[in-house]
Amino acid sequence: MLMGKPDWLDRIAQLLVLGVGLFALFFGLFMIIAPLDWYVAIPTVITTGPPNQHFIRDIGIAYVACGVILLYASVNIHMRWLAALAGALWLSLHGILHIYEVSVGICSPDAFIADAPGVLGPPLLLFLALAILFARQRIAPAGIPKSLFLKLANAQAEESEREYHDAIAAAPGHALEKFMHFLPASMHRHAAPPLLFHAARMGANMVEDCGPCAITCANWALADDVPKDTVNAWFKGPDNLPGEEALAFRFGQAIATQSPDAFELGDRIEAQYGRDVRFELAMSAAMVRSFPAMKRGLGLTKACSLTPLEV
Known part of the structure; x- marks a missing residue:
């Protein structure tokens, strides 16, 4: 999942989806508004037979639909990657049709080569964008097949964690899919520094006295490039932590214990780092408690005292 602001590779993926979306939208509008002009503007189309305005507009509508879906996906590609995949579907099938036609001799290799940039290029660019996100695990889990999600979630999980995931997966009413939609909200970090964000999460989590949950929380911090020594120090509480870490940790604790101290600690965080950072720490500290509560x-x-707290 994406934690923090998108980096340059994320932006490349976003721009690829945006670019293909704009291409599909305007190409489709051209076909709908001026089908005969489109017919003569694409040299290889003439070789397929006389123009049919209705048929050209039908294809134009498909392009416009793909374009709209892709533009929607490009706004938040990490959460809307399924929309990008849906937008790529028709474009991909269109490209496969062209490959089939040249392979069986319906169209000439010269026509295929001339069409390839506009026919095969867009879906390939979309799959490149998705590959960038998938390879870096920068996508929201919702939409990942259940078996794959469980395999990834349980890969290094403790036994009670695996039982927890399996219980959610076995629950009726698409509980696991709803759970996967919840996960990104519990990990929302955009403005907050990783150190503060994960310290607040750990502070709230430790209050719940769930050792496996604390390890999971620590692993997310490691994935967000928080140093291992720093994370291990959090297991011992806030007393010996540096100032900003202790502040965030105690803020998480105060939220979890519903202490009035949360007001004063939150005010200090807001004064130093801004309202957005306070919001993100508060949101995550509140939501991270749901996992041990549900377990x-x-x-x-399993109590922290029964779990080796070290990563």
Whole structure:
């Protein structure tokens, strides 16, 4: 999942989807508004037979639909990657049709080569964008097949964690899919520095006394480039932490314990780092508590004292 602001590779993926979306939208509008002009503007189209305005507009509508979907996806590609995949579907099938036609001799190799940039280029660019996101694990989990999600989630999970994931997956009413939509909200970080963000999460998590949850929380911090020594120090509480880490940790604790101290600690964070940072720390500290709370309800929690707290 994406934590923090998009980097340059994220922006490249976003621009690829945006560019293909604009191409599909304007290409489709050209076909709808001026089908005969489009017919003569694309030299290879003439070789397919006389123009049919209705048929040209039909294809134009498909292009416009793809363009709209891709533009929607490009706004938040990490969360809307499924929309980008849907937008790529027709473009990909269109490209496959062209490959089929040249392979069986319906169209000439010269016509295929002339059409290839406009026919095969857009879907290939979309799959490149998605490959960038998938390779870096920068996508929201919602939409990932259940079996793959469980395999990834359980890869290094402790036994109670695996039981927890399996319980969600087995629940009726698409519970796992809804859970996967919840995960990005619990990890929302855009303005907050990683150190403060994960310290607040850990502070809230430690209050719940769930060792496996604390390890999971620590692993997310490591994935967000927080140093291992720093994360391990959090397991011992805030007393010996540097000032800003202790402040964020205690803020998370105060939220989890519903302490009035949360007001004063939050004010200090807001004064130093701004309202957005306070919001992100508060949101994550509040939401991270749901995981140990749910495990406790399912009888799957294990106390911190029974779990080796080290990563």
